[in-house]
Amino acid sequence: MVHIALRAAGAVLALAVAQAGTPASAQDIVLGASVQLTGPVANTGRYYKDAYEFTIDKINAAGGVKVGNEKRKLALKIYDNQSDVNLSVRQYTQLVSQDKVNLLLGPFASNFALADSAVSEKYRVPMVQGGGASDQIFSRKFKYIFGTLAPASNYFGSTVAMLKELSPPPKTVALLYADDAFDVSVAEGTRPLLKKAGLNIVIDERYTSNASDFNSLLSRIKSVNADVVLVAGHETEILNFVRQAKSLAAAPKLYSFTVGVPSEDFRKALGKDADYAFGMTAWLPDSNLKDRWFGDAAQFAAAYKAKFGYDPDYHAASGAADVEALAQAIEDAGSLDPKKVRDAIAKLNFPSLYGTIAFAENGQIDLPQVVIQVQGDKLQPIYGGKGFIEKPKYPMPAWDAR
Template sequence: MNSVFKISPLSALLLFVAAVSMPSGEVLAKEIVLGASVQLTGPVANTGRYYRDAYQLAVDRVNAAGGVKIGNESYKLALKLYDNQSDVNLSVRQYTQLVSQDKVDFLLGPFASNFALADSAVSEKYRIPMVQGGGASDQIFSRGFKYIFGTLAPASNYFGSTIEMLKGLDPAPKSVALLYADDAFDVSVAEGTRPKLKEAGLTMVMDERYSTNATDFSSLLSQIKSKNIDAVLVAGHETEILNFVRQAKSLAVAPKMYSFTVGVPSEDFRKALGKDADYAFGMTAWLPSADLKDRWFGDAAQFAAVYKAKFGYYPDYHAASGVADVEALVQAAEIAGSTDPAKVRDALSKVKFESLYGPVAFNENGQIDLPQTVIQVQGDRLVAIYGGNGKIAPPKYPMPAWDVR
């Protein structure tokens, strides 16, 4: 028995209008999908948000400027983002899903070196380029991988500018303590710091590793006090540094200076400590200077203003490096004239451009090398103290005892 479906004249007209109104496949915007797994919950979510927000802002900005130009075609960027919940094993599974199931074109990185170390194995296995500004450990780039690129300077040189500054302090510190967490980034920092201290003629009287996410620093602080150590260098995570400073105050431990790899550039860190953040030294590869010109944002100062207006908090170098990650992939795709992962990977190895983060050019192992600027909290200001070209501003040194501040 044959069934006959009758369409009314009105229905036929509506179907015709819908058909001619739909754009053809050639007219639809083509997409380049960037995939990432970022810490949006869990212990390091406060830093993970920098990457989520920076990635999205950069994607929106590129699209607003006409997208990615490949040959005679324009491609729209899209972002596929997962929350790894600060779990490195979940992060690896999510990156595997991004490339094997979601079929993203390229990868952006997570935060933290131990995550980047594990997740980059996925990009290497599937031969999908990953550009990441969240992991600086030298271990990430020492394995001969071809598909991982990083926009943070090598962890082994993080205290390089600080040590140069130490040599010029008056009075010069006679003893130094090096404390570091037991993860990939902080171990690399320590490995690079030891020979630099020796070359600078500085005496290291403490060299102590502590457990990641440690909350009790009383034993280490007691040693610092009993040995009358002048300068304390700490490589750790922001929550650890907060605990360290609070306990230093409660135990009345006040060396001539202390410097931290993280925390000091962050507005949240300084708000959390209030006046107790005063005198703390830190480092950053980026400050929102109008001298850093950019194709999409104008300059770094304009970027910082846009970022603050959109997200309600100020960006630091994590956010700036995240934007540079997106821009590097866009530049490479345009240079390659293709979205083919191998061709874009080859273009990344040769890319060279000015960004709001600074000059981006990857060396043979896939990492860039930007000098760290020493910064210090001075009252309600964050002041640049020492950079690649030497002294910038006078430091507040030595740090006074807690009870006379």
């Protein structure tokens, strides 16, 4: 019976594989990934699956990737990790040790990338991932992990810079963050930025990931009359936070979230209650971001929306850039040898729909975050490296005054 159960489990795992495009041939370059297709964070995980498949199809339609003197097509082998970190690690191990994929793409979320990158390092197979931004991922001096998200420790950097220029100037801040690798890194980086800006942190609270009840925290925010609330968490947590803020009539002058705001799903879920929310993004579909395969970021966004029925955000753009980085590195290396491709990735410097792809010595890209805000039915860029882009809607009015 044990053997039967093991075979059944293996069959279930095999069924979790989704092949992009046509089945891989012996000549295809196979990219492997484990992504959250089901479970609590599947809504964001699908951005990566869709972006990987979409970009691979685009590159293949243009003739594929040149390896030495021949052109070869890309293929994708992807598992559903069911939002389970331990399963994800096992699947990446299977991808490199049994499936013998050539190179790796990443999962979504820093705690996944932190664990899964240990597999790529152990087997010396390069992984380019745009789902994990925690500084912990890149502090271990690993050689085979590369990331296209900006450091989590500076996610609120542009937001804090903006706070200093608002009128009336905020004075007090509540900092809330989930207890996972990404959000802890965000908080650790944000505290010194707030102190340097002369802002008083009146609440500094770590909460359990996937928390659904924020009533006590919101009551504290009201009692101390915090001007600004900064929340580092997951999208479902942010949705619950905003809904409960409305029910408790908690309305600080400004609140900003690390996730959610750039997402069309977030804005649809909250409707008019998403208005005034601030967030940040390292990517906007700007036609000035030229791209070898898609033309530019605006063309990428339009084609992506036409295919999948929803607007891409920075998760999708970074996922597309991950595939492009591997394709470019293969061509630069003229080889599929993992060590040669790894060295080529480290030397990349090319324009893409996501921005310039060039990795720092630790393997991470540091792209500036643009502050964005939901203003009515629009997502408006507000503040960037050169100051205000558009006027923010600030202070946020009371809920009954909207």
